[in-house]
Amino acid sequence: MISYTIRRILVLIPTLLIITFLVFLGLELTPGDAVSYMVSPDALANISQESLEQLRDSLGLNDPFIVRYFKWIREVLKGDFGYSLSSGVPISEIVFDRLPATLELSIAALLISTFLGSILGIVSALKKGSVVDNILTFFGMIGVSIPQFFFGLVAILIFSLRLGWLPVGGRLLPGHKAFLDTLPYLVLPSLVLGLTMTAGVMRYARGSMLDALNKEYVRTARSKGLPEWRVKLIHGLRVALSPIIVLIGFRLPMLIGGSVVIEQIFQWPGIGREFVAAVRFQNTPLVMMIALLFVLAMLISSILIDLFIAMLDPRIRLE
Amino acid sequence: MENLKKTKLDKKMDIIKKKEEAGLLVNKSQNRALRRFLNNRLAVIGLIIFTIILLATIFAPIICKYSPQRIDMLNRLLPPSSEHIFGTDKIGRDVFARILYGGRVSIFVGVGSALGAAIIGVLIGSYAGYKGGLIDKIFMRISEIMMSFPQIVLVLLIVSIVGQSLWNLIVIFILTGWGSIYRMTRAKILSIREEEYVLALKAFGLNDIIICYKHMLPNALGPVLINITLSTAMFILQEAALSFLGLGVPLNISTWGNILNVAQDISVLRENWWIWLPTGSVISIFVLSVNFIGDGLRDSLDPTQQG
Numbered sequence: 001m002i003s004y005t006i007r008r009i010l011v012l013i014p015t016l017l018i019i020t021f022l023v024f025l026g027l028e029l030t031p032g033d034a035v036s037y038m039v040s041p042d043a044l045a046n047i048s049q050e051s052l053e054q055l056r057d058s059l060g061l062n063d064p065f066i067v068r069y070f071k072w073i074r075e076v077l078k079g080d081f082g083y084s085l086s087s088g089v090p091i092s093e094i095v096f097d098r099l100p101a102t103l104e105l106s107i108a109a110l111l112i113s114t115f116l117g118s119i120l121g122i123v124s125a126l127k128k129g130s131v132v133d134n135i136l137t138f139f140g141m142i143g144v145s146i147p148q149f150f151f152g153l154v155a156i157l158i159f160s161l162r163l164g165w166l167p168v169g170g171r172l173l174p175g176h177k178a179f180l181d182t183l184p185y186l187v188l189p190s191l192v193l194g195l196t197m198t199a200g201v202m203r204y205a206r207g208s209m210l211d212a213l214n215k216e217y218v219r220t221a222r223s224k225g226l227p228e229w230r231v232k233l234i235h236g237l238r239v240a241l242s243p244i245i246v247l248i249g250f251r252l253p254m255l256i257g258g259s260v261v262i263e264q265i266f267q268w269p270g271i272g273r274e275f276v277a278a279v280r281f282q283n284t285p286l287v288m289m290i291a292l293l294f295v296l297a298m299l300i301s302s303i304l305i306d307l308f309i310a311m312l313d314p315r316i317r318l319e
Numbered sequence: 320m321e322n323l324k325k326t327k328l329d330k331k332m333d334i335i336k337k338k339e340e341a342g343l344l345v346n347k348s349q350n351r352a353l354r355r356f357l358n359n360r361l362a363v364i365g366l367i368i369f370t371i372i373l374l375a376t377i378f379a380p381i382i383c384k385y386s387p388q389r390i391d392m393l394n395r396l397l398p399p400s401s402e403h404i405f406g407t408d409k410i411g412r413d414v415f416a417r418i419l420y421g422g423r424v425s426i427f428v429g430v431g432s433a434l435g436a437a438i439i440g441v442l443i444g445s446y447a448g449y450k451g452g453l454i455d456k457i458f459m460r461i462s463e464i465m466m467s468f469p470q471i472v473l474v475l476l477i478v479s480i481v482g483q484s485l486w487n488l489i490v491i492f493i494l495t496g497w498g499s500i501y502r503m504t505r506a507k508i509l510s511i512r513e514e515e516y517v518l519a520l521k522a523f524g525l526n527d528i529i530i531c532y533k534h535m536l537p538n539a540l541g542p543v544l545i546n547i548t549l550s551t552a553m554f555i556l557q558e559a560a561l562s563f564l565g566l567g568v569p570l571n572i573s574t575w576g577n578i579l580n581v582a583q584d585i586s587v588l589r590e591n592w593w594i595w596l597p598t599g600s601v602i603s604i605f606v607l608s609v610n611f612i613g614d615g616l617r618d619s620l621d622p623t624q625q626g
Contacts, residue, residue: 018464026480141614145552145607147559150599153582161589168585253469260471261560265583275472276564279479287479294472302467 001310008306012299019295020076023288024069081289084278091289094274102270105190105263106255112194113251117201124202125209126232136202143199148258152192152265159188168267189266193258197251204247212236252301256294352541355619362615368608372601376422385413387420387573399593406593409581418598421573424485425602428574429555432492437547439493440500445539447501448508449531455505462498470495471557478566485568488561492554500546507539541620548613552606559602575602 063071075082081091124136160168166188212218213236221231260272267273271290278286325333356362375382385403391411399406405414447455465473477491511517512535520530555575561567562576563583570577575598581587582595 015460015464015467018460019467022464026476029480141610142603142607145556145610146603147556147563147599147606149560149563150579150595150603153579153588153595153599157588157592161585256469257471260475261564264564275475276566279475279566282479284479287476291468291472291476294469295467298467298469 004310005307008303012303016299020073020292021069023292024072026288027072027285028065076292082285084286085281085283091286094286095271095290095293098269098271098274101268102259102263102272104186105193105259105268105270108186108190109193109197109255109258110251112190113197113201114247116194117198118205120198121202121205121207122209122237125206125213128210140199140202143196146196148192148196149261149265151196152189152262155188155192156265185266185268189262189268192266193255193262196258197254200251200254201247209236250305252298256297352619356615359615359618361611362618365608365611365615368604369612372422372605372608373426376419376426379416379419379423383413383416383419385416387412387416389413396591405597406591408578408591408594409587414578414594414597417573417578418575418601421575421578421598422601422605424568424572425555425558425575426605428485428489428492428558428568429551432489432496432554433547433551435489435493436496436550437500437543440497441504441536441543443497444501444504445508445531445536448505449512449535450527458501459505462501465495465498468495471560474557474561475566478561483566483569485572488558488567492557496550496554500543500550503542503546504539507542508535511535511538545613545616545620548609548616552609552613555602555606555609 079092081095083089084091084094087094120136124133127133156168159166167185213232218231218236222228256272259268259270260275262268263270263273264276271293275287275290277283278290389412391407393411394403394407395409395411397403397407397411403413403415405418408414408417443458447458468476473495474491477494478487481487481491508531517530517535520534525534558567558574559576559579562574563579565580565583567576568574570580578598579595587594
């Protein structure tokens with residue numbers, strides 16, 4: 001298991017090197033002086049031409065490209081992501097500021113789509129071919145066809161503007177801190193994000209359950225004379241559930257993509273919204289660093305999934 | 320033997336025999352995939368809706384007398400009426416006309432990007448799958464890197480570097496979208512490569528390119544067709560989302576996403592539902608029809624996928 005883990009991580013290194021290289025290339029190609037995002041704007045405010053040159057030299061901006069690339073990686077590993085072009089705030093500060101909001105929304109949406117999706121998918125598999133199955137499949141299709149933001153707009157119109165049950169957007173009123181205060185703000189965005197992801201989970205859960213029910217040991221259980229509900233729920237479900245857990249990781253790209261859009265409509269102060277704003281104002285350093293973080297999250301989760309699968313199925317480790 | 324009573328099964332057999340002799344059955348069994356597709360009710364409904372919306376956007380000038388660009392400051396924000404079926408927007412443009420003409424661009428972006436991505440993916444994927452070796456490794460690595468970005472993030476990233484325009488968006492969609500079709504074609508070709516007929520063709524001394532594109536590729540086209548439909552749906556949704564955020568097609572060109580852009584304004588959202596609700600519904604119905612077609616294709620071309 002340990003050697004598998006190490007191998008899995010080693011495979012990742014070339015990919016990471018290329019991606020960081022591309023990000024660095026993007027930063028280099030940004031019009032304007034690289035000093036502007038490497039040094040805090042306060043320090044740049046009253047600087048003479050001479051000391052600017054000295055600064056460039058000490059920052060290594062006159063070094064060859066490859067040297068600068070490795071120096072930059074060293075800084076990033078130390079947690080120094082540079083400065084945002086528009087506000088002059090360190091990018092790491094922006095990210096840590098926004099991260100909790102995004103995590104809160106993502107976890108809520110993950111929970112909603114996992115529970116709802118696996119329950120509906122299993123019901124649909126148990127009643128295969130019935131009216132319930134067909135209706136659920138149909139709703140699943142609608143779920144993947146409606147634009148996420150349109151679904152969000154309709155939800156805002158109905159529940160916030162017409163019925164007035166929930167706030168239109170935002171996360172916290174000034175002065176509020178507790179989780180209970182955010183809860184009403186969290187309901188709509190997490191439901192919209194969660195429900196749009198439910199369709200995929202449902203489809204997967206249905207397939208996985210049907211698969212499990214066709215296995216030999218289920219037939220064995222049935223031939224032992226066990227009651228049908230025991231066969232299905234205990235023997236079928238237990239095996240069907242483990243791939244569903246794996247699916248949590250596969251939903252990460254959807255989650256990130258979804259949060260970019262959903263955070264925008266609900267004015268949710270997370271990383272996705274910051275990303276859209278940065279793209280809009282061509283704030284390249286911020287765009288690049290946030291994209292790099294998203295990619296890191298994806299790569300790490302793909303490793304975790306692989307390790308998890310390897311834990312469940314020892315055959316994979318030997319490959 | 321003559322007077323042996325005929326069973327039900329015998330009678331059925333007789334009918335089939337008669338039909339066969341009359342040459343009626345031959346026609347019917349010619350295209351199994353097409354027949355299966357036409358038997359799928361949802362797929363046919365999808366195809367009909369798709370055709371209706373597509374024709375409506377193509378023949379927009381006949382259906383709607385307004386131009387999507389005509390600004391009419393006297394008739395701003397009119398609710399739906401017999402004059403303006405879906406009312407008018409903030410600067411007096413007819414919303415119905417904008418939906419029809421916007422559909423042209425949105426469908427073009429969706430179908431065009433999906434076809435472009437498919438052409439690149441299939442061309443590279445079948446050759447890399449067939450030849451293997453260094454080419455295969457290089458393209459595999461490139462697609463791996465592309466796919467480690469969440470797609471919308473990669474699209475936005477490139478938009479922020481190259482700027483916004485209609486053609487930029489299509490090129491970006493193609494660049495970020497070819498990976499999945501490439502991987503699929505490659506996997507399919509890899510499995511076909513082991514078949515005997517390929518060996519036979521090689522033994523005949525046929526050119527690699529002819530074996531690959533003329534003899535192997537047609538057998539891999541089923542999944543490609545399904546993938547094109549599904550990625551059309553995905554690109555239309557993405558264009559809508561990007562334009563809604565104001566980062567897709569420039570606002571002076573009507574697209575479905577651009578019409579919805581104004582709904583970011585809370586007062587439009589509350590008071591002027593006719594601008595965004597019909598538009599969003601048209602997108603949803605259109606994408607739904609494309610997904611139905613894709614599902615129908617999957618069921619008829621690839622029986623192993625049936626749930």
